[in-house]
Each structure stands twice: as C-alpha cells, then as structure tokens.
Amino acid sequence: xxxxxxxxxxxxxxxxxxxxxxxxxxxxxxxxxxxxxxxxxxxxxxxxxxxxxxxxxxxxxxxxxxxxxxxxxxxxxxxxxxxxxxxxxxxxxxxxxxxxxxxxxxxxxxxxxxxxxxxxxxxxxxxxxxxxxxxxxxxxxxxxxxxxxxxxxxxxxxxxxxxxxxxxxxxxxxxxxxxxxxxxxxxxxxxxxxxxxxxxxxxxxxxxxxxxxxxxxxxxxxxxxxxxxxxxxxxxxxxxxxxxxxxxxxxxxxxxxxxxxxxxxxxxxxxxxxxxxxxxxxxxxxxxxxxxxxxxxxxxxxxxxxxxxxxxxxxxxxxxxxxxxxxxxxxxxxxxxxxxxxxxxxxxxxxxxxxxxxxxxxxxxxxxxxxxxxxxxxxxxxxxxxxxxxxxxxxxxxxxxxxxxxxxxxxxxxxxxxxxxxxxxxxxxxxxxxxxxxxxxxxxxxxxxxxxxxxxxxxxxxxxxxxxxxxx
Numbered sequence: 001x002x003x004x005x006x007x008x009x010x011x012x013x014x015x016x017x018x019x020x021x022x023x024x025x026x027x028x029x030x031x032x033x034x035x036x037x038x039x040x041x042x043x044x045x046x047x048x049x050x051x052x053x054x055x056x057x058x059x060x061x062x063x064x065x066x067x068x069x070x071x072x073x074x075x076x077x078x079x080x081x082x083x084x085x086x087x088x089x090x091x092x093x094x095x096x097x098x099x100x101x102x103x104x105x106x107x108x109x110x111x112x113x114x115x116x117x118x119x120x121x122x123x124x125x126x127x128x129x130x131x132x133x134x135x136x137x138x139x140x141x142x143x144x145x146x147x148x149x150x151x152x153x154x155x156x157x158x159x160x161x162x163x164x165x166x167x168x169x170x171x172x173x174x175x176x177x178x179x180x181x182x183x184x185x186x187x188x189x190x191x192x193x194x195x196x197x198x199x200x201x202x203x204x205x206x207x208x209x210x211x212x213x214x215x216x217x218x219x220x221x222x223x224x225x226x227x228x229x230x231x232x233x234x235x236x237x238x239x240x241x242x243x244x245x246x247x248x249x250x251x252x253x254x255x256x257x258x259x260x261x262x263x264x265x266x267x268x269x270x271x272x273x274x275x276x277x278x279x280x281x282x283x284x285x286x287x288x289x290x291x292x293x294x295x296x297x298x299x300x301x302x303x304x305x306x307x308x309x310x311x312x313x314x315x316x317x318x319x320x321x322x323x324x325x326x327x328x329x330x331x332x333x334x335x336x337x338x339x340x341x342x343x344x345x346x347x348x349x350x351x352x353x354x355x356x357x358x359x360x361x362x363x364x365x366x367x368x369x370x371x372x373x374x375x376x377x378x379x380x381x382x383x384x385x386x387x388x389x390x391x392x393x394x395x396x397x398x399x400x401x402x403x404x405x406x407x408x409x410x411x412x413x414x415x416x417x418x419x420x421x422x423x424x425x426x427x428x429x430x431x432x433x434x435x436x437x438x439x440x441x442x443x444x445x446x447x448x449x450x451x452x453x454x455x456x457x458x459x460x461x462x463x464x465x466x467x468x469x470x471x472x
Contacts, residue, residue: 022328026335026376029383030271030291033332037293040325046301046315047322050294118150118189118262119143125184138169138177142190150189150259151197152178186258194256195222201254213239214247225251228470245472272387273333274340276351283351285341287333288387295326335372339380342366343398350398351388355418360410361399403449411447417457419447424463429471 015023028036040047116124122143126136141162145154156174163169181190187204191197195218202215216237217225224233225248234244255261271291276283297319305315343366349357363381367374381395400413420438427433433441435454442449455465463469 018324018328021324022331023379025328025332027379027382030273030385031269032383033329034293037295037325037329040322044318044322044325046298046318047325048296048298050296116262118146118148118259121262122146122181122184122189126180129180131180135173135177135180138173139180142174142178142181146190146259148259149257150186150191152190152192186255186261188255188258195219197256197258198222198251198254201258202250209243210246210250213237213243214250217247218251226468228467230470230472241472248472270385270392272385272392273336274384274386276340276344276386276388278351278389283344283348285337285344285386287337292333293329295329297322297326335376336380336384338370339366339372339377340384340386340395342369343381343386343395347398351390354390356415356422358398358400358412358414358418360401360412363399403447403453413457416442416447416449417461419445420454420457420463421461424458424469427469429469432466432469434466 025033025036041049123140126139126143129136129139131139141159142152145159146152156171156178160169160171160174178190182200184190188197188201191200198218199215202211202218205211217233221233221236224236230244234240237244239247272288273291274285275288276285278284301315302319305319343361344351346361346365347358349359363374363377366372367377370377381399384395386393386395397414403411403413403416419442423433423438423441435451435458438458439449439451439454442454458465
C-alpha cells in the first residue's frame with residue numbers, strides 16, 4: 001500500500017468564543033447571570049459596574065440616558081424604553097403577595113421556629129425538664145433518631161442495640177424516654193405512624209365532645225375517614241352529621257408533619273426579567289431595570305492601554321473580552337424583550353380574562369414570528385420570569401399542548417385545567433363531579449377531552465378524586 005498526500009476542501013460550522021458566550025448567557029437565569037458577571041468583574045480589570053462608587057464618570061441625570069451618546073471606547077449594557085414605574089408595587093409582585101405592616105407579627109412564630117433546628121428545639125426543652133441525667137440522655141438518643149418530619153422510624157429494639165449491654169438500659173427505659181419526648185412541643189413529635197401523630201396532637205387539646213369523637217375516629221376508624229365512608233362512621237360512632245362534620249374539621253386542622261416547621265429551608269428567589277402592564281389599552285412589555293447589570297469599560301485602564309499601544313500585554317485581550325461581554329449581555333436582554341412581547345401579543349386574552357382564555361402556543365410559532373431558531377426561544381423562556389398584574393410567571397408557562405374542539409379549533413391545556421378547577425370549585429360537595437362527568441360538561445362546551453386526560457389534568461392540579469372530595 002502506497003502513502004500519498006492529498007488536499008481536501010470542506011466546510012464546517014465553528015462556534016466562535018463570542019458566540020459560545022452569547023449562548024451561555026442566554027440560557028442563564030437572572031441570578032446566575034449576575035453571578036457570572038461578578039466572576040468577570042473579579043478577573044477583568046477592564047470591566048466595571050456603572051453604578052460603582054468612585055467611578056470615573058458619574059451617572060447621567062434622569063432622562064438624559066437616551067439622548068446622551070456613549071463616550072468613546074465605552075459601551076452600555078442597558079436598555080431604555082422611557083417607561084416609568086407608575087402603578088407597579090414591587091412589594092406585591094407575585095401570586096399571593098400582599099402588603100404587611102411593620103407591626104404585623106403574625107408570622108413571628110414561623111420565623112422564630114426557622115432559626116433553630118428541630119433537634120435544638122427539643123434539646124432545649126429536655127435540658128429544662130426535671131429528668132435524671134440518665135433519662136435525659138435516653139431522651140436525647142430518641143431525639144437524634146427523629147427524621148426531618150419529626151417521626152421516629154427506627155423501632156425501640158433497634159435503638160436498644162446501639163447501647164452497650166453494661167449500661168443496663170432496658171426496653172421499658174426507652175419506652176419511658178419516648179413518652180417524655182412525645183410530650184414535648186410541638187405536639188405529635190416522635191410518633192411512629194401518622195395515626196399516632198394525629199392522636200398525640202388530639203390528646204394535647206382540651207377535652208370536649210368534638211375532641212373525644214375525633215380521637216375515637218383517629219384511633220379506630222381513620223381508614224374509613226380517608227375513604228369518606230361517612231355512613232359507616234356514623235353507624236360505628238353513633239354521632240350525627242353535625243358532630244361528624246366538626247370532628248372531621250378538627251382532624252383536618254392537625255399537622256401530620258410537625259417537624260417541618262423547624263430548621264432552615266432553602267428559599268428560591270425569583271427576579272422578574274420583564275414587566276407587563278396595560279398602556280392605553282395595549283399590553284406592553286418592558287425590561288426590569290433592577291434585573292439588568294449596568295456595565296462599562298474602565299476609562300482609566302482603557303486610556304492607559306491607548307497611550308501604550310503595543311505594550312499593553314494581556315490588557316488588549318481583556319479589553320476585547322469586556323466589550324464582548326457587554327455586547328452579549330445587551331443582546332441577551334434584547335432577545336428576552338422581543339420574545340416576551342411576542343408572547344404577550346399572542347396571549348392577550350390571558351391577560352384580559354385569565355387562565356381560561358389561554359390559547360395553544362408552541363415555541364416554533366414564536367421562533368417563526370421572530371425569525372429565530374427554536375432552540376434560541378427555548379433558552380430564552382427557561383428560568384426567565386415575567387411580572388404581570390396576574391402574578392409572576394415563567395415564560396414557559398405560556399406554552400402548552402392543545403386539545404381539539406368539535407368546531408375544528410384547539411383549546412390550550414392550561415385553559416382546560418382552569419376550567420376543571422372552576423368546575424370543581426363550584427361543585428356540590430355532597431355530589432362531587434366525577435372525571436367522566438367533567439369530560440361530559442366540557443364536551444357540551446365544545447371541548448373534546450377523554451376521561452383519562454381529565455384525570456391527568458386533575459392530578460396535576462392536586463385535586464383529589466371524586467371519592468375523596470365528598471363531604472357530609
């Protein structure tokens with residue numbers, strides 16, 4: 001076999017570093033973007049925030065940003081639309097948000113409980129209890145075995161095996177220690193089963209007829225209550241409708257996970273990228289200035305580099321990197337704004353009338369409308385949020401599958417879920433609607449939905465089946 005040298009010409013697509021950075025910034029959430037920018041600010045002296053104290057150039061006066069041209073060698077990653085913030089109460093942005101006065105201490109207990117863990121809270125009570133050192137040590141052993149919900153899953157026999165035989169601890173000693181722990185706050189702690197947890201909480205309440213009936217139901221007939229077999233419950237307990245209704249309400253008010261109110265929980269913060277409001281009868285989108293980093297080239301380093309051309313070393317590359325970042329950040333927000341406005345234009349009925357008016361929408365429709373690639377729209381709508389008068393939504397919320405109607409059109413799955421929620425909220429609790437009946441009602445409105453699809457949507461809304469929605 002002879003070796004030979006050949007020339008071959010071919011074409012292939014190569015992602016430049018600038019394009020790679022643009023794609024990366026586009027798929028980041030706003031919080032992740034700010035973390036990435038902080039890393040650039042630490043590594044690149046050519047880059048700085050425009051609002052940094054002691055900067056070379058003071059910020060322009062209000063209203064002058066649009067007209068004043070940028071200085072030579074300086075770029076700005078902001079977008080100005082001239083819109084004011086009138087009518088937007090950022091303290092109330094989001095679903096379920098509400099105003100609260102400084103003197104409102106209604107959540108004081110929750111905040112206080114979140115400062116310490118469940119074990120620390122129980123240990124503090126054990127330390128103040130009139131127990132011997134031996135009993136206190138056994139109680140702490142049980143406390144250490146609790147899970148985050150406050151349940152004791154290991155049996156006492158298993159805990160006994162952890163102790164040295166020469167300690168002289170018996171199973172009765174552990175049972176007594178468990179009894180002490182179960183009388184600590186919060187009520188229901190150290191239970192072995194959900195039934196025992198509810199029973200402990202009821203026993204901690206003042207005695208009355210409702211409490212006695214609820215305790216009997218929990219201890220003996222909890223399965224019947226879960227099945228909503230009210231006729232059987234009344235026959236076994238000898239109570240009437242009012243008594244059973246009161247006992248059921250008391251049981252439902254109990255906490256089956258008493259330990260979850262303690263300990264630190266990770267909080268997921270959402271910073272809206274865009275804000276939607278109605279202006280002169282039209283729904284418009286503007287960028288949230290609070291979410292936009294204000295970046296610029298450091299004038300001092302740029303001037304030094306210009307004075308020492310050819311001697312700047314790595315500063316030249318860092319200057320180019322800073323310019324790329326500023327441009328890509330600007331392009332990121334421009335793309336988010338374009339996609340958000342296109343979504344709002346397509347979903348005008350949603351903003352006017354709510355979920356029931358949501359229309360079917362796909363990523364491809366927006367991509368074709370804006371002449372973007374579908375993958376670009378997918379990146380834009382992931383972990384990007386829109387603040388609207390109806391709440392804060394991820395951009396992906398406005399996309400969904402469709403269900404055919406008998407008129408040849410299509411209904412959004414989001415709208416169908418909203419209709420199911422309306423039907424369930426308005427149903428007679430004594431005769432709740434079955435999935436088949438809901439499908440029949442929607443069919444009368446021209447929406448053809450199978451019963452199994454109704455069941456799937458109902459489960460996604462955390463709506464119990466018909467047997468569990470029935471009341472007395």
